[in-house]
Amino acid sequence: MTTNHYDVVVVxxxxxxxxxxxxLSSKGKxxxxxxxxxxxxxxxxxxIKGFNFNFGAHAIYARDSSVLRTFEKELDLHIDWQDFNPNKAKYDTGDMLTAVPANVQGLFQTKLLKAFDKVLFTFEILKTMLKMETGHPHLSIQKWMEKKHINEEVQEMMLTLASSNFFTREPEKIPSDVFFNYYSRLFTTNKPVAYIGGGWQALITEFVRVIEANNGTxxxxxxxxxxxxxxxxVVAVMTPEEEITGDEFVCCIPPKEMVKVFQETRLEHAxxxxxxxxxxxxxxYDVGLKERIDVPYSYIYDKQNNIFITDISYYDHTCVPEGGQLLQATAYLRQSEVGNKEIIEQRKQEIENLYDKHFPGWREQLVVPRVSTRAIVQEIKWTMNQKPMPISxxxxxxxxxxxxxxxxxGQLSELSFSSAYNVSKLILEKE
Ligand SMILES: Cc1cc2nc3c(=O)[nH]c(=O)nc-3n(C[C@H](O)[C@H](O)[C@H](O)COP(=O)(O)OP(=O)(O)OC[C@H]3O[C@@H](n4cnc5c(N)ncnc54)[C@H](O)[C@@H]3O)c2cc1C
Known part of the structure; x- marks a missing residue:
């Protein structure tokens, strides 16, 4: 058995x-x-067949205030940002398409709210931006709205926004403090949503480049x-071939995996x-199409069924063969629906119907579909009774x-980046 020793072992x-x-390697570890x-x-x-299928639309929210942006600056990462075009984002209410109120312009254009409700909604958002409203960790957003007697239309609007941004069919369960924290960031940013040219792979290649340039393994x-x-x-981790020792250890594997690794240690129960x-x-349910179907939108959110479609090739031309189109559809599941084959078939059907409605002719252009019926978007769901894991x-x-x-x-990958950044700082402060 060989022994390798590192300052930091990342699992x-x-x-x-x-x-x-x-x-950490850029800081000399x-x-x-x-x-x-x-x-x-x-x-x-x-x-697959010349199409780059990314798990998810690799959308980065509020990129200007994101931790990924901090990594970009501090590590000199080359990221090809492709900003979302809010004018091409639409809500499908069932009988009409209308603007997504993701910015002020969208708010005034949308037909989802009546004029008076728009004023109320803007007021709620303004309070969030000014951090006058911070919510409460023990109060769900639904309970908070009831307590504050928020007008019903405005309630629905807030929940719709939360549903699309938190990838959930049960937005009412989000703790109100998490909700307001998220929206205060999103409504004060100049870059609400951005994609990465070259997809996730471009980012991974950049991180590996930095690690290897700094003699990391x-x-x-x-x-x-x-x-x-x-x-x-902790003194070492065990792999089937060898034992690897280190001064510090950072465990970046989901808790379900961690349980197995930490069996029979003090941490087993924690x-x-x-x-x-x-x-x-x-x-x-993503589809690679031979030829583009040109429509005046690049993002559609089906409000009734909680499904969204992104024309990812509109933003990232590198993900398709010449002239092709890559559409990504995501349908949220309720917890009770996970693993239910019938419901999942129904959700797939709903996605196909949405493609039929907004991208007519897609079936004839189809080169390759990619379906995943159980994709874990975020390991932890932000509901009232679930709390994230501390970083130590x-x-x-x-x-x-x-x-x-x-x-x-933040949410999604921003949680991965921000916890990674905070852990790195803790390790560097130990010196
Ligand atoms: C369909 C979908 C859409 C998404 N859309 C977006 C989006 O638009 N925007 C966004 O920001 N985020 C999005 N996400 C979320 C984003 O992909 C995740 O938040 C992020 O990739 C999580 O990274 P992580 O490193 O925290 O965890 P993981 O990606 O789960 O990484 C854990 C790693 O540990 C490895 N591992 C596990 N056990 C062991 C072991 N015993 N030994 C060694 N290695 C081990 C695993 O193989 C894995 O590589 C999406 C995710 C999905 C699935």
């Missing part, structure tokens, strides 16, 4: 693991990343199966409690956690 090569490793499969984790780009197909602990420290949480699960626990002083199941800023 998991998803966005959290790679950004932690890139940041000798870092190793251990990934059981391929790099990227859920931020994966699959190339990236090991794929290297599964961590256990840890060796001494007193209040971690089990986080592993019981429910993830946010969606059905993804008192049991082991040289062990940290990062990932979208951890405490951090």
């Amino acid at each position: 998991g090569g998803g966005l959290a693991g790679l950004s932690t490793a890139a940041y 000798k870092v190793a990343v251990l990934e059981r499969g391929q790099l990227g984790g859920r931020a994966v780009t699959l190339k 990236v090991l794929t197909k290297t599964k961590v199966e256990g840890v060796r602990v001494e007193d209040d420290r 971690i089990a409690q986080y592993a019981e949480y429910e993830p946010t699960v969606v059905v993804v 626990l008192p049991d082991y002083r040289n062990l940290f956690f990062a990932g979208d199941w951890c405490e951090g800023q």
Whole structure:
């Protein structure tokens, strides 16, 4: 058995693991990343018949105030930002298409709210922007709205926005503080949504470039199966081939995996409690088309069925063969619907109907479909009874956690990046 020693051992090569490793190696740490499969984790780009299918639209929210932007600046990452065009975003209410009130212009154009309700809605948003309204961790957004006697139309609007941004069919369960925190960021940004040219893969390549330029080690197909602990420290991780020792350890694998790795350690029970949480699960149904179907929108949100379609090739020309089009559809699932084959078939049908309605002729142009019936968009769902995992626990002083199941800023990958950044800072402060 060989022994390799590193300043920092990072377990998991998803966005959290790679950004932690890139940041720490750029600060002079000798870092190793251990990934059981391929790099990227859920931020994966699959190339099929010339189409680059990304898991999700790799939309980055409020990029100007995001932690990814901080990484971009500090690590000199090359990111090809493609900003979302709000004028091409529409809500499908069932009988009409109308503007998404994602910015002030959208708010005044949308037919979803009557003139008076728009004033009320704007007022609520203004309070959020000025941080006059912060919500309460023990009050769901639904309960908060009832308590504040918010007008019904405005209530519906707020829940619709939350539904589309939090990837949930149950927006009423979001804690009000999480809701307001999120919206105060989103409504004060100049860049509400942006995509990345080249997809997730472009970002992964950039992180790996930084790690390798700083003499870091990236090991794929290297599964961590256990840890060796001494007193209040982790001293090594075990892979089938070797034991890898380190001064600090950052665990960037979902809690359900972590439970197995930390079996028979002091953390077994503490971690089990986080592993019981429910993830946010969606059905993804993407289609690669031979020729573009030109329509005046690049994003459609079906308000009744909680499905959205993004014309990702409108933003990222590199993801299609010449002249082609890549449409991504995502349908949210309620917790009770996860794994229910009948419901999932029904959701797929609803997606196809939405394609028929807004991209007529897509079936004739279809080159390759890609369906995933159980995609975990975020490991932890923000509902009243679920709390994210802290980035460190008192049991082991040289062990940290990062990932979208951890405490951090924002939603989705921003949670992975922000927890990765906070963990890196904690490690660097130890010096
Ligand atoms: C359909 C879909 C759409 C999405 N859309 C967006 C979007 O538009 N915008 C956005 O910001 N985010 C989006 N996301 C979310 C984003 O993909 C995730 O938040 C992010 O990729 C999570 O990264 P992570 O590193 O925290 O976790 P993961 O990606 O889960 O990484 C964990 C890694 O650990 C590895 N691992 C597990 N166990 C072990 C072990 N024992 N040993 C070694 N390695 C191990 C895994 O293989 C994996 O690579 C979407 C996700 C999905 C699925």
